[in-house]
Amino acid sequence: MDLKSIIREIQDFPREGINYKDVSTLLLNGPAYRQAIQELAAQCMHKHADLIVCPKARGLMIGAPLAYILGTGLLTLSIPSQPEDIFSWHHDPEFGDRPAQMDRDIIEPEMKVLVVDELIATGGTVAKTVRMIEELGAEVVGTVFLIELTGLGGRVKIQDYDTISLVQYNY
Numbered sequence: 450m451d452l453k454s455i456i457r458e459i460q461d462f463p464r465e466g467i468n469y470k471d472v473s474t475l476l477l478n479g480p481a482y483r484q485a486i487q488e489l490a491a492q493c494m495h496k497h498a499d500l501i502v503c504p505k506a507r508g509l510m511i512g513a514p515l516a517y518i519l520g521t522g523l524l525t526l527s528i529p530s531q532p533e534d535i536f537s538w539h540h541d542p543e544f545g546d547r548p549a550q551m552d553r554d555i556i557e558p559e560m561k562v563l564v565v566d567e568l569i570a571t572g573g574t575v576a577k578t579v580r581m582i583e584e585l586g587a588e589v590v591g592t593v594f595l596i597e598l599t600g601l602g603g604r605v606k607i608q609d610y611d612t613i614s615l616v617q618y619n620y
Contacts, residue, residue: 453616455481456596470596470618472567476510485615486511489593490518492613496590498563500524500556504578508566511595515565524555526578558586568596569614572603579607 455478459469475481493515500522503512509525516523556562562582564575569592579589592607597614604612 450481450484452481452485453618456616470568470598472510472595475595485595486514486518488615489515489595489613493519493563493591493593496563496611497561498590499560500562500587501565502526502556502562502578502582503565504574505566507568511567511593512565515563515593519563521563526581556582556585556587560587561590562587563591563593564589565593567594568598569594569603569607569612570598570601570620572601572606575603576606579610 452475455475457471457474459471461467462469475485489511498519498521501512501516501519501524503509503523503525506525509523512525513523564578564582566575569575575592579592582589589610591611591613594612594614595616597603597617598620599617600620
């Protein structure tokens, strides 16, 4: 099944010249969603990850079923409940002016981590997430995306990591 044909493009959104990639049409198509997750899982199985980290909540759509199949833990960056135990990074505009945060004791030294999101464009979010994880002593064993917008420089920012994307759009 051609996954690209199932992903809806919204012309000139959020502004003129940008065609938004709406993954909700893929998520609504059970066989396509299953195929996408199974293909990603097959490509990630050999990494023996302990944890999947999703930089944004949208990444959970891919990260949660992938974690289930791979038998890993799952974490989304958020604001933790106990401020004294957080590790915080201030990011560039892709994260807005809010820092990405996680409980400091979740990521253990030498833990093998996959960073998973639904889309990579400029790569700022994933690059900052990778640095945050490594700062805590874990090993990033790869980055995984459903969609990659090539030509926006995202892959360059994570060139030292095995990167998997199922669907590519040339931008």
